[in-house]
Amino acid sequence: MSRLFLGVIFLLVGWSVWAIDTGRAFEDDEMQARYVEIISEVRCVQCQNQTIKDSNVQIASDLRREIRRLLSEGKTNAQVFEFLVQRYGDFVLYRPPMSGFSLLLWIAPGLFLLIGGIVAARVISKRMTMPLDVDDDEIDQVAS
Amino acid sequence: MLKFVVPLIAFGLLVGVFIKGLDPERDLKKLPSPFLGKEAPHFDLPRLKVPNERISNQAYDGEVAIVNFWATWCVGCRQEHGFLMELSRTSDVPIYGIDWRDQREPALQWLSQLGDPYVASGFDADSVTGINWGVYGAPETFLIGKDGRVLLKHLGPLSRDAWENDFLPAIAAAEGNQP
């Protein structure tokens, strides 16, 4: 069965709900930028795989409203994320937490670069002492 | 040399993980509640039936209670309603409702037509309470202990199975801890 991408129901609970949600959320450039940045990282918990910025389902717009409220109360980005995680768990953020198992995710790039660097160095140093003029296979393979 | 077996071993482990991941019991849509074992969120809402009165979590302070988020547009809520009616008659545990993202008129009609299993229902029109409880799809049912902690969260229509296998044991354990 194919799955629908956009939400499930178009709830027209009242046009006022939509009006709040559109146009610029904040006059202040910096707040607006923070707002957009935040909603780009929050997952729409009801959708298949979408941010609340790009989803139009009810819960996405409710969450956007709450985030606007929190920002206008002066909360920091971290506090906004904390608010959401308290209620919905880590699942609601597309940025995995830097604790527990997912800390491994954040260590991985640096760690892999390190390991890769060591592997490359070993290969190169092994080969730099070997003859340059060999390239055709001279070692007979085991024929079956 | 050992290093040539590493890919095979790593692949084997991966397959093991996938086998576990295919377990049909797994429900990708179910989010475990971060409130499990912690103090339940508070709420303070106008009552559905008596708009100038309010209902809050104070109402069930000190007793085991069920909080059920419902709405008239929600198919699963209609499905579980009959069972909730039965519970309201047979079980000692009070059921409090929160009418989530709904409209008053249809909600009142619903209760009068289908019956009202709730001690009282709060009217959460704009989902502020819903968000505070981490609700994302109706119906959702919470079991609250005597100390106000969330003992269980059930997503989807409350079934007899879930009631007997999950709720009853939890209620018994909670009731058993008499001061």
Next chain:
Amino acid sequence: MIPEVGHFALILALALSICQCALPLLGAHRNDQAMMGVARPAAVGQFVFIAISFGCLTWSFLQSDFSVLYVASHSQLSLPTAYKISAVWGAHEGSLLLWVLLLAGWTVLVCRYSSELPEKFSARVIAVMGGLSFGFLLFTLLTSNPFERLLPAAADGADLNPLLQDPGLAIHPPILYIGYVGFSVAFAFAIAAMISGDLDQKWARWTRPWTTSAWLFLTVGIALGSWWAYYELGWGGWWFWDPVENASFMPWLIGTALIHSLAVTEKRGLFKSWTLLLAISAFSLSLLGTFLVRSGILISVHSFAVDPERGLFILAFLGIVIGGALVLYAWRAPSMDSEAGFRPVSRETFLVLNNVLLVIATALILGGTLAPLFVELLDGSKISVGPPYFEIAFAIPMVPLVLLMAIGMHTAWRNQAPKALVNKLRLPAMVAVVVGILIPLIFYGGTSVMLAVGAIAAIWVMLASVIDPIRSWKRGAGSVALTRGAIGMSVAHFGVGFFVLGVTVVSAFTVEADRNLRIGDRENVAGYEFELRGLKNTTGPNYQALEGEVDIYKDGDFIGQVRPQKRTYLVQKSPMTEAGIDAGWNRDLFVALGDPLGNDAWSVRLQYKPLIRFIWLGAFIMALGGLIAASDRRYRLTATQKESVRIQQGEPA
């Protein structure tokens, strides 16, 4: 009747696949010509029957035969004919049939173009592909039969998902699958080599064009998917690091590593076991992708069927195929050694770094994609891993890769004098730094560290890619006529630079604005003015739409009109947004209708996306490079002709 014919044809194909797999393998082992001779006819026969089956399914769609469950679920009487055809592969069962058809197609190509391969080797290759076909056919027939009947037949179908009713569906899956499935050839070549124990430079030369061809299709397929998502989904993004997107990208990354590793193996006989592992991994990742998409194990917007039982079957198949290959690997790889060496500054070194960085990128993406699954199995908690992670994680190995790429392609095999390298690249490097900082500043009014790095890297690669072709074209001193392999490499690398430039600029300078517009209102976004001229109702063949007419002006001049729509499809009743896009080579202007606000006002999302077309153009240029390289003469000539060509033209890239 026709569906039954189609069904029966598949069963016949299954029988042939058994012959195609078992007999040539046995024959190669026993040196039995007759048994090995079964391979090609069996493969051709299999292709014919699968094609018949595919034809029957297509016919059922064209005839709107709603007594076939699959047709009834994914089509409708008023569905335009073009979509009736593409609906064939629009869902799980049909897309599997497409997969199997393409696998048979690649096999037939291998039959056709393998005349210079030793008989035993080609017999084994075709046999392995027959075995793969057997697995997929069995899976189709047992769990995903597209010809299952729906009785009594439905009066009208449930319609194709509106999101899929688009030309994108006609081309994206077939081309993508050609790439995915094409890696099975390199896989089969690897298995054949491991069975016989022979892996030499000749083997690498044979494998390369097949790998490059599959790779180029995968490149185009992924680019088309990205483009389609961009204009169809209505929010202006072009990549979301969704699990299914990642599933298609990982084989591409490893395929790229494989192409480069094959170069070393062909040239110097080095890294044979590593190349083998990559060849196994590329197709394994294709299979893994199939598993992830069809088993319901991960949440994704692209998921096909959510069916753990099917998932188990695919997993079992995966286990046997990949597990078997890795057992062979553990057995044979230790004996594949080489005594060749190279100095620290050499093309070999750069290719080692290339492979290391690509593998790191793949591992990071795999880890991020599977992490939610791991965490859930560990302690039941759910996390999400999305763009905030992937963008950082992917950039970390990729930035060095792009920077090193420019140098690597000018480095000689075995030993490169660093001075000559510096002399050759000094000027392009300086130009790249200057241009990379200036372009964003001049054209877009800003810069930042990330932006500068990206722009410099992009220009650097593009310049480095054209040095040799330009010199060759001018017949300058010290240049040799470039082989197609070398030209292809330059073109493909240039494409990478092009792509990076597009990504860098669009990420840094996209302007996105949600606005309220009443008819007659104008809004200014990024120097362009958008005016809502009107809204009207229109109808399509199977939908009703509200269409907005939005005029776009710049500096007072009229640029164009776009018509974003909100469609409601009649059968599925789901609302869909069609964006209105004014496309240009250097920018897109993107308009999507939001929701009605009352008082004749509408919320509208307006976007300015500079250089976004460079992203897909870059990918197409990469694919073009692959095409040129794969058609190099040395792959098509016989052994003696090759020798004389080699002497004339200098060494292959």
